[in-house]
Amino acid sequence: MSTPRKIAAQKITPQDQPAVRTVASTQSEMTEIILPNDANTLGNLLGGRLMHFIDLTGAMAAYRHTRSHVVTAAMDHIDFIRPVHLGDLLILKSSVNRAFTSSVEVGVKVWVEKLQDGTLLHVASAYLVFVAIDKEGRPQKIPQLQPETPNEIRRFNDALRRRQHREAEAARRKQERRQQVAQPAAGS
Numbered sequence: 001m002s003t004p005r006k007i008a009a010q011k012i013t014p015q016d017q018p019a020v021r022t023v024a025s026t027q028s029e030m031t032e033i034i035l036p037n038d039a040n041t042l043g044n045l046l047g048g049r050l051m052h053f054i055d056l057t058g059a060m061a062a063y064r065h066t067r068s069h070v071v072t073a074a075m076d077h078i079d080f081i082r083p084v085h086l087g088d089l090l091i092l093k094s095s096v097n098r099a100f101t102s103s104v105e106v107g108v109k110v111w112v113e114k115l116q117d118g119t120l121l122h123v124a125s126a127y128l129v130f131v132a133i134d135k136e137g138r139p140q141k142i143p144q145l146q147p148e149t150p151n152e153i154r155r156f157n158d159a160l161r162r163r164q165h166r167e168a169e170a171a172r173r174k175q176e177r178r179q180q181v182a183q184p185a186a187g188s
């Protein structure tokens with residue numbers, strides 16, 4: 001009888017990382033059954049709990065792309081389309097839409113699977129930004145993303161538009177804060 005061969009552990013260094021990754025290599029999925037702890041007094045899934053599941057599923061795609069520690073920098077758009085009920089089977093899918101220098105935009109889509117016939121109902125969608133960081137919390141350079149299908153190319157282009165919108169909004173808020181400091185409210 002032959003003895004099983006030992007497989008030597010492979011040490012992967014940052015130099016071995018591909019410069020480009022595909023969207024398919026980042027695709028991630030999570031399934032959750034909704035239990036009483038996840039629900040409000042009407043038996044509907046709490047919005048904050050759903051955001052937690054979305055954050056986790058998004059982080060999985062970001063992790064697969066960066067192969068690094070990641071932190072959530074922004075969750076800037078979320079649509080709650082229909083309620084999720086106690087006992088529902090929740091399916092979350094994520095993939096990276098675009099990679100920038102140290103950050104990725106991830107799209108997460110959420111469905112409820114009807115237990116009777118397995119049909120999927122779209123319940124929520126969200127976009128998140130994750131930043132790859134080292135152990136000291138410094139942003140890290142990451143591989144680029146190569147979109148392949150027409151849908152991936154559309155999401156890739158849309159992600160740039162959302163980033164520009166995010167940056168413009170952040171600059172507007174910064175300017176507003178500066179003005180508030182320069183002109184304190186009357187009576188204060």
Ligand SMILES: CC(C)(COP(=O)(O)OP(=O)(O)OC[C@H]1O[C@@H](n2cnc3c(N)ncnc32)[C@H](O)[C@@H]1OP(=O)(O)O)[C@@H](O)C(=O)NCCC(=O)NCCS
Binds near residue numbers: 072102103104137166
């Ligand atoms: C996210 C974080 C690492 C960015 O650090 P920073 O010193 O501001 O870094 P930089 O300004 O150099 O930006 C680094 C990247 O983050 C992106 N970024 C920073 N703040 C962002 C925000 N609010 N929204 C989207 N992207 C953001 C930048 O666009 C940049 O992306 P790029 O390298 O791909 O161009 C830092 O703000 C942080 O640690 N935040 C807390 C994260 C966290 O704890 N999340 C969990 C929430 S409880």
